[in-house]
Amino acid sequence: MKKLYVLLAILLILSFAAAVIGIHVSALSKLGSTGGEVTQIQQKLSNLGFYSGAVDGIYGKQTRDAVTAFQKSVGLTPDGIAGSKTLLYLGLSGSSASNGYSQSEIDLLARTISAEARGEPYEGQVAVGAVILNRVEHPSFPNTIAGVVYQSGAFSCVDDGQINEPVAESCKRAAQDALNGWDPSGGCIYYYNPVTATSRWIRSRPIMLTIGKHVFCM
Numbered sequence: 001m002k003k004l005y006v007l008l009a010i011l012l013i014l015s016f017a018a019a020v021i022g023i024h025v026s027a028l029s030k031l032g033s034t035g036g037e038v039t040q041i042q043q044k045l046s047n048l049g050f051y052s053g054a055v056d057g058i059y060g061k062q063t064r065d066a067v068t069a070f071q072k073s074v075g076l077t078p079d080g081i082a083g084s085k086t087l088l089y090l091g092l093s094g095s096s097a098s099n100g101y102s103q104s105e106i107d108l109l110a111r112t113i114s115a116e117a118r119g120e121p122y123e124g125q126v127a128v129g130a131v132i133l134n135r136v137e138h139p140s141f142p143n144t145i146a147g148v149v150y151q152s153g154a155f156s157c158v159d160d161g162q163i164n165e166p167v168a169e170s171c172k173r174a175a176q177d178a179l180n181g182w183d184p185s186g187g188c189i190y191y192y193n194p195v196t197a198t199s200r201w202i203r204s205r206p207i208m209l210t211i212g213k214h215v216f217c218m
Contacts, residue, residue: 029082033059037092041082044090045070048173074123088182105145106175109133111164112149113178114171115157117214124211125171127185129178131216134189141189185209188216 029038038059045051051066064080071078074089082090109129117128135141135148142148149155149163157163185191191214192202205217
């Protein structure tokens, strides 16, 4: 009996700690759900243009329909349920939006995505951002966003000045989604447009997938 009391006490302490420090316990919101997570979902969908209803923390039909529309737009199963993967794609997975990067680095990531992929599908824009972040973590590349972007010959947009053009709004969101952990490239560290690429070396890399006009490779 004493062990049971101790176990119950531990569970109560853990529950209290989770509430105090804001651990993301729930990863599933659906029709009928209420609370702060639903409010965050509604606000994010509103910012993205999928939701025009009240941000009231009530997961009603309009919220469900907005989630479904968002899921369709990013290639997820359109079930209207905000599970862990949908929350990740929305940038609400609980991870830090910047992951330790400065605002200037985040802005540079967005500028590079815009210059390289502003005409690509949204998933492709996020994938370009993910490739840059994958390089930051890879031992063969510089360990900063600026180092990766400005590495000699790495990105044509640096050479032709496109990186200094105005940044598309979707690319700002794509930068945040990449920083939040969404990687449509599946860990790739290279990409190129097979129509315009002239490098024999890049064409020798094993292609993992195609998104829009870009192929992504290792």
